[in-house]
Amino acid sequence: MNPSRTARLAKVVALSSSIALLAAGCASGDSKDAAQPASADNPVSLTITTFGTQGLDPLYKQYEADNPGITIEATNIDTGGNALTDWKTKQAAGAGLPDVQAVEEGWLGQVMTVSDSFTDLNEYGAKDIAGDWVDWKVQQATDADGRTIGYGTDIGPMGLCYNSKLFKAAGLPSDREQVAELFGGADSTWDDFFSVGEDYVKKTDKAFYDQSGFVWNAMVNQLDEGYYKADGSLNIEGNTALRERWDQLSAAASKGLSSAQTQWDWGKGQAFVDGSFAVMPCPGWMLGNVKGQVEGAGGDASDGWDFADVFPGGAANWGGAFLTVPSTSKHPAEAAKLAQYLTNATSQATSFEEAGAFPSNIEAQKSKAVTGENDLTKFFNGAPIGEILSNRAEGVKAQYKGADDSVIQEQVFGPATIAIDKGTDGDTAWNTALSTLQELEIK
Known part of the structure; x- marks a missing residue:
């Protein structure tokens, strides 16, 4: 990051050049305990910070049940704007970032200026499953060096x-x-x-x-x-x-x-x-x-x-989010695995049923959970919400x-x-x- 750019961000949001130092200082995150997968004998607590109504809450307990030894500590911030402030404050301080950080599309540009302070998910298989999401969603979270730093959740x-x-x-x-x-x-x-x-x-x-x-x-x-x-x-x-x-x-x-x-x-x-x-x-x-x-x-x-x-x-298109893994995570492999789970087809279908978060995952868009009746369709007097959103997604450009x-x-x-x-x-x-x-x- 160049000095003048850092100075402008500092004036707007109190970020400083310490971000660049943080990225360098935390690059060793993968070596901490990535080789020790979580188990009943090796318990791991993962923290995740989300915002707004993303429909992820029901998935946490299921993931814990399916992955003995994993405990998820979730924090949800009321709005994307407040979540941005929270991320910037912790990023600048070099402390307090979660294992999994939700990033809103509107402030992804700021995140990408310090993309090297996030785990490259390609190291944990992201490249092999890139076709699971609409292509422009993957492109948004891929930096100039080809590092993919986020799995797409919803689109808007x-x-x-x-x-x-x-x-x-x-x-x-x-x-x-x-x-x-x-x-x-x-x-x-x-x-x-x-x-x-x-x-x-x-x-x-x-x-x-x-x-x-x-x-x-x-x-x-x-x-x-x-x-x-x-x-x-x-x-x-x-x-x-x-x-x-x-x-x-x-x-x-x-x-x-x-x-x-x-x-x-x-x-x-x-x-x-x-x-x-x-x-x-x-x-x-x-x-x-x-x-x-x-x-x-x-x-x-x-x-x-x-x-x-x-x-x-x-x-x-308005909004949509990504799940990232800050390089400060002590459990990058487990965090990447959780982020992938929360954005797979089944999970995104659940998020849609829970909150109307329309999937960026292509398979999820076609699922009965999205195209069929649910609590949202009942509330909106029978509107075929999944069908309408699928229609409205046609022609969207990032x-x-x-x-x-x-x-x-x-x-x-x-x-x-x-x-x-x-x-x-x-x-x-x-x-x-x-x-x-x-x-x-x-x-």
């Missing part, structure tokens, strides 16, 4: 969550196939989305979607190149496609389409059951969040949430995520989307975002 193909009761009350189609056509079907555009939203607001005098941040994230992820170009250079100022989408979003907010909800809060779920908004962009992993929010507020399937096979502008992609999303455009939701005009919010970008010295 996107459809639209909508409330059929609220649509019906507004005089709009409520059947999911009709809703898909309402938004333009296979040719759906953001103009279609915002046009339906304006109609909804006029008919109900209520907001259409929950807040602008999630919509903006989806709009950016859908571009061939987002905040960064494929060559790693910053791609914000002068990016006509990005600015055009910003203008669309800010215009919609000015017309009252956004409910200005707090991200990841929604009034402890109340906004999902009190009619505060009627639609939101949903990658597969978001479905478990919607279900949890509704049930947390005392609601259930009767509140009318459904899932439509449509997305403005076509195929888009967007290059630069090292500060998540910083830009959260610290530069996060405040800007909140600002337009509160009435700031789009030009002012955009210019403020660019000023923040310069202050953070992101290049």
Whole structure:
């Protein structure tokens, strides 16, 4: 890592050049006890840190049962952003990292700048099973030296969550196939989305979607190149496609389409059951969040949430994660084995049933657990979720995520989307975002 790059990261997130020293100092991790597999006579405790709703919890006890001597100590952090902060803090300190670390796609770029501080999973068979995952998922976690540092968990193909009761009350189609056509079907555009939203607001005098941040994230992820170009250079100022989408979003907010909800809060779920908004962009992993929010507020399937096979502008991916093994692990072989188990076809099918985490594992995508009925399909009033997500995954391309992609999303455009939701005009919010970008010295 070059000194100027390290200095910029230090200013943004308090990382320092000690990361490079940590990578060198911990390279001997494989020699610690990799030759001593866990057994009843040689117990091994493995730590794993995940975030959000990944659907892995049911798998831990099964793995312990199938592997005598293994004990799993799991930590789950509420959001990917907080998990990023946790990882950076421990990485910079050179202590406290788990044996298995979940990494979100949005901050994979930062992880790849220190990829040599992670175990090369090819040493434990990753290359032999690379064909188990969609190819772009494997490519994302492979560095310039050909080292694969993560096994893919889920991917985030996107459809639209909508409330059929609220649509019906507004005089709009409520059947999911009709809703898909309402938004333009296979040719759906953001103009279609915002046009339906304006109609909804006029008919109900209520907001259409929950807040602008999630919509903006989806709009950016859908571009061939987002905040960064494929060559790693910053791609914000002068990016006509990005600015055009910003203008669309800010215009919609000015017309009252956004409910200005707090991200990841929604009034402890109340906004999902009190009619505060009627639609939101949903990658597969978001479905478990919607279900949890509704049930947390005392609601259930009767509140009318459904899932439509449509997305403005076509195929888009938001999120997805990887399981990595930091080189500080004292048990790299056992940690790699656990990471592989948690991402195999059977496990990813279980994660989908548990949380709607759509598999990156190709065999899992075709399993009955994914394509059939489960608790999520029941909650979303019979929506064939696995089938819809499979359809929405077609045409998805992996967007290059630069090292500060998540910083830009959260610290530069996060405040800007909140600002337009509160009435700031789009030009002012955009210019403020660019000023923040310069202050953070992101290049």
